[in-house]
Amino acid sequence: MELINIKVIYFAVLRDLAKKKEELLSVDSGTTPQSLYDMLQEKYSFPDQNTYKVAINDNFTEWNEPLDQQDIIVFMPPVTGG
16 A cells, blocks of 8 residues: 655644644555544544544545545644633
8 A cells, every 4th residue: 555644733632642743644545534543542542533623734624534645634622712
């Protein structure tokens, strides 16, 4: 299987758990945000993703959207305001 290079940007608790604000990764082509999050959850003990939204290249998307070469992925935590 072919590898693609992606960038993941971390915010809030995910940044704290990963101990970095971004990371470059090589993943299998056909990887989805869901499978990527599952991999990162195992690596960094991320919380369940059911309250997170996912964006690819600054556009909110579905968790089953295949990733492409040079994509930038952001897992957006729930936002609270006052």
